Structure formats: C-alpha cells, structure tokens
Amino acid sequence: MSALTHRPVPRLTAQLRRPPVLIATIALVLLGWQWVETRARLSGLQTEVARRLADGDSVAKESRVLTRQNQEMVAALQAKVSVLEAQLIETQSQQMALETMYQELSRSRDERLLAEVEQTLTIAAQQLQLAGNVEAALIALQGADARLARASQPQWLALRKLITRDMERLKAQPVADISGIAMKLExxxxxxxxxxxxxxQRPRPRSPGSEKKSGVAEPAFWQELVADLWAEVRQLVRIERVGRSDPGLLSPSQTFFLRENLKLRLANARLSLLSRDARSFREDMRQSREWLQQYFDTRARPVEHALGTVKALGVVDIAQDLPSLNETLNTVRNFKLRREREISPAPRAAATGATTDGTH
Known part of the structure; x- marks a missing residue:
C-alpha cells in the first residue's frame, strides 16, 4: 500500500511542470516575432528619415543659392541708390551754395543778371550730366536767353550766341523716349x-477636315491612295531642331522664383534706365531675353510679344553723348570776374583818398 501511494506523485509534478514550459515557449516565440517586426519598422523609418533628410538638404541648397543671388542683386541696387543719393545731396549742396552766392552778390543789375544766368546754366548742366534731361536743359537755356534779351545790352551778344548754339545742339540731339521705355517695362x-x-506647351490639335477645302471636287481613289501612302511615309521621318535642349521641368517653387527674378531683372532695368546706366540696362535686357527664350513657351502670343519688346528695348541707346555747357559757363564766369575787377579799384581809390586827406 505504501508503494502504491508514492507512485502517482512524480507523474503529478511532471504534469504540473509542462504548462509553464509551453507558456514560456509561446512567449519567446511572440517576443521574437515582435522583435523582428520592430526591426522591420525601424528599418523602414530609418529609410524614410534618410530620404526626407536628403530632400531637405537639396531644398536648403537651392534656397541658399537663390538667397545669395537675391542678396547680390539687393546689394547692387543699394549701391546704385546710394550713388544717386550722393548725387542728389551734391546737387542740393550746389543749389544751396548758389542761393548763398546769389544773396551775397551786389545790388547792381548786371551782377544780378549774371548771377541768374549762371545759376540757370548750372541747373541746365546738372540736368544734362546727372539725369540726361534734354527738355529741362532746353527750358533753362531759353530762360537764360530771355533774361539776356530783356536786358537789351550789346555786351551780352557773345553770351547769347553761345546759348543759342547750345540750344541748337541740344535740339539736334536724338533723345530716347525714357518715359515710353519705362512704361513698356512696367x-x-x-x-x-x-x-x-x-x-x-501642348501640341495643337488638327481637325480631320482641315486639309479638305470647301468647293473642291472629291479626289479619285488612286489619289487618295497616294495621299495615304505619303502620309505614312511622312510619319516615318521626323525633323527636329537640335540646337536647343528640351525645356526642363520646374517645380512650383522654382517657377515662382523664376517669375520673381524676371520681375526683379526688369525692375533693375527700369532703375538703370532712369539713372542712364546703359551697361546695366543692356545686361538686364540680355538676361531677361535668355530666360524668356529658355524657360517660356515662345510659341505663345504673350511670350512672343514680351520677347519682341525685350529685344527691341535691348538695342536702345540710353547713354547718349550729350553736349556740355562748360564753354558758356566759363564765359559767364569771365564776365563776372571782369565786373569784379572793374568795381574793386574804386573802393581802394576812395580809401586811399581818405587817408591822404587825414594826413594833410
């Protein structure tokens, strides 16, 4: 009886030990499967992150290039604006100096007339040199000539001849239509x-009946057969222009920056036009023409019109050699010096007479 009571105990313990081993095995299998799935997900995430980082690097490089170009253009514009501001300040200082000089002149009529004529001629010379404004210079010269004509004195005839010669030279000078060119750029x-x-660009659709003309008799069978054979032969051979590469595809951001850069080029050309900078104006027109021919559909009517306008403006000579008024200005200044020399001995003689009277 004792042997019978002790035999079932090992079997019971073995049966009790089997479920934990099975559970542990299942748990290990699940953990292994989850580890493999996690590694696969991590690998996919790493690949996606690497791809996005590469895309971000390429976009950042393009942005840096565009930013550098814009900064260079802005620096060039700022330099030109600073030059114009310096010229404006110089013009204002000259105007203030002329006003001070005019106030300090004597009260004689001839000296006042010479001062007014000199100031008018200086303004005309500044209009020619700084702005190239021939119309304003002509108006100033006509005003100076009218002042001398009202004086009705023979001593001003030589000066009037010089002013008349300058007006004839300016009238014969070909003048570019600055306002019209600026409007075209706008x-x-x-x-x-x-x-x-x-x-x-898209190919233009051809209507099936476009080749048939109204009022023409229907061709014979052999004529239709020859026409069909000729059409098939024409499709076997295709002639294309190889001098120009196919246009590249542009992303929306690139098309936006291309349009903005083209606008900036045209605005810079307008600024160069107003400042009479022919070299910068021609360069901006050339770059705009190349962009229009390279990136835009030249078969479209708006692009064709814009390209024709840019080509026409690119050959306009805005930096014309305008005549100077230095000879006329020197003549006026010589008149003033002569008048000062004629007036200066009189006070000295009066002072000398006063001293001699005091001594006697």
Missing amino acids: NLIALVDSLPFAFE
Missing part, C-alpha cells in the same frame, strides 16, 4: 505672371 513686369512655361 507692362512687361505686369505680364510676367501670365506667361506660360515651355514645359507646359
């Missing part, structure tokens, strides 16, 4: 946003 800047790109 229209081009407003037209840039509506210009189609070259990669957006």
Whole structure:
C-alpha cells in the first residue's frame, strides 16, 4: 500500500511542470516575432528619415543659392541708390551754395543778371550730366536767353550766341523716349505672371477636315491612295531642331522664383534706365531675353510679344553723348570776374583818398 501511494506523485509534478514550459515557449516565440517586426519598422523609418533628410538638404541648397543671388542683386541696387543719393545731396549742396552766392552778390543789375544766368546754366548742366534731361536743359537755356534779351545790352551778344548754339545742339540731339521705355517695362513686369512655361506647351490639335477645302471636287481613289501612302511615309521621318535642349521641368517653387527674378531683372532695368546706366540696362535686357527664350513657351502670343519688346528695348541707346555747357559757363564766369575787377579799384581809390586827406 505504501508503494502504491508514492507512485502517482512524480507523474503529478511532471504534469504540473509542462504548462509553464509551453507558456514560456509561446512567449519567446511572440517576443521574437515582435522583435523582428520592430526591426522591420525601424528599418523602414530609418529609410524614410534618410530620404526626407536628403530632400531637405537639396531644398536648403537651392534656397541658399537663390538667397545669395537675391542678396547680390539687393546689394547692387543699394549701391546704385546710394550713388544717386550722393548725387542728389551734391546737387542740393550746389543749389544751396548758389542761393548763398546769389544773396551775397551786389545790388547792381548786371551782377544780378549774371548771377541768374549762371545759376540757370548750372541747373541746365546738372540736368544734362546727372539725369540726361534734354527738355529741362532746353527750358533753362531759353530762360537764360530771355533774361539776356530783356536786358537789351550789346555786351551780352557773345553770351547769347553761345546759348543759342547750345540750344541748337541740344535740339539736334536724338533723345530716347525714357518715359515710353519705362512704361513698356512696367507692362512687361505686369505680364510676367501670365506667361506660360515651355514645359507646359501642348501640341495643337488638327481637325480631320482641315486639309479638305470647301468647293473642291472629291479626289479619285488612286489619289487618295497616294495621299495615304505619303502620309505614312511622312510619319516615318521626323525633323527636329537640335540646337536647343528640351525645356526642363520646374517645380512650383522654382517657377515662382523664376517669375520673381524676371520681375526683379526688369525692375533693375527700369532703375538703370532712369539713372542712364546703359551697361546695366543692356545686361538686364540680355538676361531677361535668355530666360524668356529658355524657360517660356515662345510659341505663345504673350511670350512672343514680351520677347519682341525685350529685344527691341535691348538695342536702345540710353547713354547718349550729350553736349556740355562748360564753354558758356566759363564765359559767364569771365564776365563776372571782369565786373569784379572793374568795381574793386574804386573802393581802394576812395580809401586811399581818405587817408591822404587825414594826413594833410
């Protein structure tokens, strides 16, 4: 009886030990499967992160290049604006000096007339040198000539001849239409946003009955057969222009920056036009023409119109060799010096007479 009572105990313990081993095995299998799935997910995440970092690096490089270009353009514009401001300050200082000189002149009529004529001629010379404004210079010269004509004195005839000669030279000078060119540039800047790109062009559809003319008799069977054979042969051979590469695809951000850079080029050309900088004006027109030919659809009518306008403006000579008024100004100044020498001995003689009277 004792042997029978002790035999079932090992079997019971073995049965009790089997479920934990099975549970542990299942748990290990689940953990292994979860580890493999986690590694696969981590690998996919690493690949996605690497791809996005590469895309971000390329976008950052393009942004840096565009930012550098914009900074260079802004620096050039700031330099030109500073030059214009310096010229404006110099003009204002000269005007103040002329006003002070005018106030300090004597009260004689001839000296006042010479001062007014000199100031008018100086303004005309500044208009020619700084702004190239021939019309304003002509108005100033006509005013100076009218002042001398009202004096009705023969001593001013030589000066009037010089002023008349300067007016004739300015009238014979070919003048560029600055306001008209500036208006055309404004229209081009407003037209840039509506210009189609070259990669957006579509082939023009041909209607099936476009080749048939109304009122013409229907061709014979052999004529239709020859026409069909000729059409098939024409499709076998295709002639294309290889001098120009196919237009590249541009992203929306690149198209936006391209349009903005084209606007900036045209605005810079307008500033160069107003400052009579022919070299910068021609360079801006050349760059704008190259961008229009390279990136935009030249078969579209707006692009064709804009390209024709840019080509026409690129050959305009805005830096014309205007005549100077130095000879006339020197003549006026010589008149003033002569008048000062004629007036200066009189006070000295009076002072000398006063001293001799006091001594006697």
